[in-house]
Amino acid sequence: MPKYSNLAGKVLEFLATGALLGFTRGKQQRLELLKEADYIWHTIDQKELQSLLRRFKIYKYVQVDNNRVLLTSKGKARWLSYKLKNLKLKQSKKWDGKWRMVLFDIPEAKKKIRDALRRKLKEIGxxxxxxxxxxxxxxCRDEINFIINFFDISDLVYYIETPISPDDFLRKSFKLN
Known part of the structure; x- marks a missing residue:
């Protein structure tokens, strides 16, 4: 499977944004998606775009129909993989005193998924x-929900926001003192 370039990621994002518009109910959300799509479109070199779309067609990530380019299910899966790979957590300027805990009990039969989840959680901080x-x-509830849905393990993972006491070790680890 090919590696992503920044351009490939932008184009996947652009195409997925168009697909998401149809599922968006709120006016504000639609407006944000359109702004994002407009930004992505104007930062792409058109010759590179045409070349990339040809490659996407070969890999069956897109389907071209009446001058419309649509993501296929394989393309959507690729976009989700790209999103997971580039997922970052935001840090607030001020900590609210709550800890976010992800707990899971994933059976041995899903060991690869369990290990991938562990790696991803460590990778994002x-x-x-x-x-x-x-x-x-x-x-980080939205980001964790995305990861859980990506791995299809929503019935095996819990997300909890809670104070922990004592938390000196945690505060020190995250430099919150």
Missing amino acids: FLEFQKSVFVYPYA
């Missing part, structure tokens, strides 16, 4: 508190 308990100080 979570601290491994125990083998299946990870902690982070800032709000």
Whole structure:
């Protein structure tokens, strides 16, 4: 499978944004998606875009129909993989005193998914508190929901926001003192 370039990621995002417009109910959300799509479109070199679309067609990521370019299910899966790979957590300027915990009990039959989840949580900044308990100080429910849905493990993972006491070790680990 080919690696992503920045352009490939932008184009996947652009095409997915168009697909998302149809599922968006709120006016504000639609406006934000359109602004994002406009920004992506104006930052793309048109010759590179045509070349990339030809490659996407070969890989069956897109389907061209009456001058419309649509993401296929394979293209949507590629976009979701790209989003997961580039996922970053935001840090608030001020910590609210709550800890975000991700707890899971993923069976041995899904060991690869369990290991991938552990790697991703560490990669985005979570601290491994125990083998299946990870902690982070800032709000990240949407990002965790995305990861859980990506791996299709929503019935095996819990997200909790709670104070922890004592939390000296955690505060020190995240430099919150």
